[in-house]
Amino acid sequence: MRHHLRFFNLWLKKPGQLGAIFPSSKNLAAVVAAEIDPSGEGVVVELGGGTGSVTAALLHRGIPPRDLVVIEREDSLCKIIRERFPHVRVICGDACDLGHLLASEGLDHVKAIVSGLPLLSLPKQVERAIVKQCFNVLPADGFMLQFTYSPRPPMGRAIALELDLEATRSAFVLENLPPASVWIYRRRCVSVLSGHHLRKSA
Numbered sequence: 001m002r003h004h005l006r007f008f009n010l011w012l013k014k015p016g017q018l019g020a021i022f023p024s025s026k027n028l029a030a031v032v033a034a035e036i037d038p039s040g041e042g043v044v045v046e047l048g049g050g051t052g053s054v055t056a057a058l059l060h061r062g063i064p065p066r067d068l069v070v071i072e073r074e075d076s077l078c079k080i081i082r083e084r085f086p087h088v089r090v091i092c093g094d095a096c097d098l099g100h101l102l103a104s105e106g107l108d109h110v111k112a113i114v115s116g117l118p119l120l121s122l123p124k125q126v127e128r129a130i131v132k133q134c135f136n137v138l139p140a141d142g143f144m145l146q147f148t149y150s151p152r153p154p155m156g157r158a159i160a161l162e163l164d165l166e167a168t169r170s171a172f173v174l175e176n177l178p179p180a181s182v183w184i185y186r187r188r189c190v191s192v193l194s195g196h197h198l199r200k201s202a
Helices: 002-013 026-034 053-061 075-084 095-104 124-137 157-162 188-201
Strands: 043-047 068-072 089-092 110-115 143-148 165-173 180-187
Touching (some): 026 053, 043 095, 053 075, 075 089, 124 143, 124 157, 157 165
Parallel strands (some): 043 110, 068 089
Antiparallel strands (some): 143 180, 165 180
8 A cells, every 4th residue: 555655655756657556466467477478588568667567567477587688767657566575676767778778787688578568658759769679679479568548559550550550459448447358469570470470381
C-alpha cells in the first residue's frame, strides 16, 4: 500500500508520464510475464518499471535476475525497485537513450522488451525515439510487448508503418484498474518470412 500511495502521488505530479493512477495489478503482470520465454540467451528489458509489479512477475516466470534489466526515469521509483529486487539491474534513465544505456552496461543481446510506458500520451517525437531505440537493440526475431489502458493500439500508426511493424493483441485483462490490453509488436518482414518457410516445409 505504501508503494501504491507513492505511485499515486507521483501520478498527481506527472500524470502524462505515467500510464495509470495505480501500479499494474498482479493479474496483468502475470499475463505480461507469460508472454516471455525464460529460456534462451539474452536479457529482457523492462521499460517503466514503476513499483516493480511486472518485475516481480518476470522473476516468478523464471527470468534470472541477471537477465532482467529495468529502465526507469523517476529516481523515487528506481529506489523502490532496487529495494525490492537488489539482484536485478536497475538503470535510472530515459528510454529515448535505451541503446546508450544498455551499451554503457555492456549489454548487447536483448531478446525481448516489455513496456508499460504510455506511448500514446507522449509527444510523437518522443514516442518515435523510444520505439526506434527498442527495435535498434532487438534482434530480427525479437519483439516488443506493450500493455495499455487505451482501447486503441498502444503505438501510433505512423511509427508502426515507418518501421514495418506488425501488431497483435494477445490478451485483455479485466482484473486491473483500469482494464488493460497486451499487445506484441514484431517486424513484419520476419513474420512474412516465417510464414513462407512454414508453407514450404508443409
